[in-house]
Amino acid sequence: MGAEGRLGNLTRDALLAMYRVMVTIREFEEQLYYLFLTEPMPGTMHQYTGQEAIAAGVCAALRPTDYVISTHRGHGHAIAKGVSLRSLMAEIFAKDTGCCRGMGGSMHLSEPSVGMLGATAIVGGGLPIATGAALSAKLRGTDQVAVCFFGDGASNEGTFHESLNQAGVWKLPVIYVCENNLYGFSVPFGAASALPDIAPRAASYGFPGVIVDGNDVLAVYEATLAAVARAREGVGPSLIECKTYRHRGHSRFEKSTYRSNEELQAWLQKDPIPRFRAILVQEGVITDQDAERILQEIREDLEDAISFARQSPEPSPDAPLHYAYAPGSDPLSF
Ligand SMILES: Cc1ncc(C[n+]2csc(CCOP(=O)(O)OP(=O)(O)O)c2C)c(N)n1
Ligand SMILES: [Mg+2]
Numbered sequence: 001m002g003a004e005g006r007l008g009n010l011t012r013d014a015l016l017a018m019y020r021v022m023v024t025i026r027e028f029e030e031q032l033y034y035l036f037l038t039e040p041m042p043g044t045m046h047q048y049t050g051q052e053a054i055a056a057g058v059c060a061a062l063r064p065t066d067y068v069i070s071t072h073r074g075h076g077h078a079i080a081k082g083v084s085l086r087s088l089m090a091e092i093f094a095k096d097t098g099c100c101r102g103m104g105g106s107m108h109l110s111e112p113s114v115g116m117l118g119a120t121a122i123v124g125g126g127l128p129i130a131t132g133a134a135l136s137a138k139l140r141g142t143d144q145v146a147v148c149f150f151g152d153g154a155s156n157e158g159t160f161h162e163s164l165n166q167a168g169v170w171k172l173p174v175i176y177v178c179e180n181n182l183y184g185f186s187v188p189f190g191a192a193s194a195l196p197d198i199a200p201r202a203a204s205y206g207f208p209g210v211i212v213d214g215n216d217v218l219a220v221y222e223a224t225l226a227a228v229a230r231a232r233e234g235v236g237p238s239l240i241e242c243k244t245y246r247h248r249g250h251s252r253f254e255k256s257t258y259r260s261n262e263e264l265q266a267w268l269q270k271d272p273i274p275r276f277r278a279i280l281v282q283e284g285v286i287t288d289q290d291a292e293r294i295l296q297e298i299r300e301d302l303e304d305a306i307s308f309a310r311q312s313p314e315p316s317p318d319a320p321l322h323y324a325y326a327p328g329s330d331p332l333s334f
Contacts, residue, residue: 016286018056023273024301026052028085039310041092045092048077050245050271051073051214053272054076061225064115067145068117069119069130069133071149082116084305092105093310095314098309099116108120117129123151124157126150127159127160131163133146145173145228146173148163152193152198153184164176164237165204167205175227175237175238178239180243206236208238210239215243215245220242223240247268277291
């Protein structure tokens with residue numbers, strides 16, 4: 001299909017919003033890659049560079065009231081779901097103004113007001129949480145949808161099978177989005193899975209699984225739209241396997257010595273951002289000058305978020321005790 005046909009009914013604003021999200025994620029991660037060396041950020045971080053089309057395409061098909069459950073590699077999901085750059089950056093800087101008051105950090109981002117229900121660093125840990133969120137929506141009679149992002153490594157955890165089976169039995173409004181970046185840490189997917197694809201496993205649980213080019217934001221968006229329609233109509237869950245690649249190491253401490261340069265270079269040719277920009281320019285949605293202006297605006301927003309995070313206070317030493325217990329059961333008030 002030609003690019004024009006693929007733009008479908010998407011308005012210029014919707015296309016620009018998707019593009020902005022992708023570039024924002026890329027720039028956010030590139031800034032953090034270096035800030036990690038100079039700023040006091042606890043722990044490590046897992047970067048989303050190269051996978052931007054998945055978060056952007058999926059979240060463009062959702063409403064603010066829909067839920068997203070994320071992973072250890074969650075910066076992109078948070079940006080795409082609408083968490084502000086200031087609160088995200090401050091959280092990663094472990095500051096009191098962060099979306100989790102500086103106590104979650106890079107791997108535990110959450111902002112319920114925009115449907116970012118939470119992220120978990122337990123591989124496969126988000127699958128039952130998303131399934132439960134979808135059950136909650138169904139029991140409350142809302143038409144909310146829950147999306148679970150997870151990696152290829154998580155697809156071999158027991159929680160994958162338990163969650164998909166339960167969702168299939170109860171026909172829950174949940175979309176399982178597998179980001180198959182071909183590696184679970186240093187383990188190639190082919191060394192950990194008997195079959196080359198994850199999507200066909202959905203058939204075992206009575207719902208569709210589709211494979212999409214995870215570096216093609218329009219393909220991800222279209223697949224998600226179909227899954228959202230199924231979920232809202234009460235038909236049941238869907239599994240979307242997005243084939244992709246992370247440009248950086250597994251974590252900030254890791255140099256990817258288990259991957260060949262040829263492999264990386266081949267995937268850089270399929271970088272989702274220049275691909276989408278080329279379509280937008282070709283179809284007259286933006287000019288090269290527009291793209292440059294968008295990039296500069298995003299860089300200014302990021303500078304603002306970085307200085308906000310730098311200037312923000314740290315949480316007080318007793319803050320964790322206040323937030324570990326439900327309001328009213330705070331042990332410090334006893
Ligand atoms: C239950 C569990 N086992 C192991 C780990 C250590 N670990 C953290 S990330 C990771 C790899 C996950 O791979 P994948 O699900 O493909 O996600 P990706 O990192 O590729 O985005 C592992 C093994 C963990 N955090 N949780
Ligand atoms: Mg992986």
